[in-house]
Amino acid sequence: MTKLKDRRKKFFANPLHRQTFMLVFMAALVPATIVTICLYYLIFGIASAEIGFPEAIAYSIIPAAKRVTAILFFTAPLALLIILIFAYKITHRIVGPFDRIVYELDAHLRDRRNGHIRIRKSDKFHTLVEKINHLLDKIKLPVD
Numbered sequence: 001m002t003k004l005k006d007r008r009k010k011f012f013a014n015p016l017h018r019q020t021f022m023l024v025f026m027a028a029l030v031p032a033t034i035v036t037i038c039l040y041y042l043i044f045g046i047a048s049a050e051i052g053f054p055e056a057i058a059y060s061i062i063p064a065a066k067r068v069t070a071i072l073f074f075t076a077p078l079a080l081l082i083i084l085i086f087a088y089k090i091t092h093r094i095v096g097p098f099d100r101i102v103y104e105l106d107a108h109l110r111d112r113r114n115g116h117i118r119i120r121k122s123d124k125f126h127t128l129v130e131k132i133n134h135l136l137d138k139i140k141l142p143v144d
Contacts, residue, residue: 017095025087032079040068097123101132108136 012018044061097119107113116133119125 013092013095013099016098017091020095021087021091024090025083028083028087029080032083036072036076040072043068093122094124096120097125097129101125101129105132114140 012021044065100119100123101117104113104117116136117129119129
């Protein structure tokens with residue numbers, strides 16, 4: 001088992017982190033891609049329907065298509081990077097406390113640790129940690 005300190009050096013703490021990250025990332029990326037394709041199609045579909053002459057369509061749509069493609073070429077990677085960063089931060093706030101809770105409970109079971117489990121304020125699972133701490137207080141045996 002890797003130490004908790006060593007996990008911080010890895011991009012993904014464990015397989016759960018990777019799976020959750022992919023779920024959040026794809027949940028943001030797929031709709032963004034669909035909206036981009038639909039918008040692209042809508043712009044050029046409307047433009048070609050409004051212009052009746054084939055030559056006029058070519059003269060109007062090709063320069064517009066080049067501009068839209070250039071804009072998408074530069075903004076899509078930026079949007080993808082922003083989605084990646086937010087997906088990583090969200091999943092880190094979920095999986096980090098999960099690993100911490102498991103690590104702390106293992107330490108309590110081996111009698112290597114006493115006291116409450118603590119997580120960061122920005123992490124998720126505060127209600128669960130409070131309930132576990134309450135349970136730890138109840139099952140703590142009195143010292144004779």
